[in-house]
Amino acid sequence: MLKLSKLLGNKRLFVLLIGLILFISVMGITLGPRSNLTWPEKFVKDTVGFVQYVFYKPASYVAGLFEDISNLHSIQEENEQLKISLAHYARDKAVYNWIEQENIRLKEKLNFTEAQKTQNDYKWPIAQVVSISNDPINPTIVVNIGLREGVKEGMAVHSGEGLVGVISHVSNFTSTVKLLTSMDARDPNSNAIAVTSQGKENEVFGMIETYDANKNVFLMTKIEDPKSVSIGDTIVSSGIGGVFPRAMVIGKVTDIEVGEYGLTYTASVEPAASFMDWKELFVVFTPEVEE
16 A cells, blocks of 8 residues: 555656556557457556455445435334334234123123024135136136035135135035126026125125126125215125125225116225235135034
8 A cells, every 4th residue: 555655646657657548448449359358458457446446345335324324214114113003903902802801701691502602703724726717707716625625615715805706616625616706696696795894784785796897896786875885995795694704805895876776876896806816715614504
């Protein structure tokens, strides 16, 4: 470093060195690309590389320092959000535990049978998709669990986002799922879903019987009071009728209009499930109903 400072201190020698570097650079451009470099060109490249390294390292450290400071601010904000979420979780858990204990007490007091106590105690074994049928009239998928695992026809199938369909055929090792996108009120073999708005179980009732492929929505019909349903409401199965279990997520309301005969109202429900990118699916096992 001392020799370098003396070299830079001699202005004539410094100017000569710069001129030599420029001359060699011009010669290299004039002669065009070559596979081998001369020793002066190698010297210049090494010198330039050293100087770039000397200036780059401190600059990179400074840039990294500012980036770390920015990241610290983001981490602080994220920690604040996590603290808030944790506080909400603790509060909700306490409320849930109280409700659960109260529910158990009331069931005991009202002499609920074991079947009544466990009627909503569902099991959700995971299933992997084996194949997909793109038949527009009868879209189906096949999953890799069947009779061996206890699967039966009529069981609901749910993705991580929402209700997907119902088991239509079962073999020993696989099951066929009829997708909800095949629902058609004109088809006698199509199962309608009794539904309600989440959080408004005692206020609204409707039926989903048809899927509109052009608009990619389910049609929720037989709504008597339009004020009982709002755009953005989450629609879930009510469990009435026994075909689909209770509280299976269907989708969100995007529109409400007067029904076909003007006596009731119809809501458009955007599906919660994508019906495209299948990852994990779950077959919903409901408790056996006593004969």
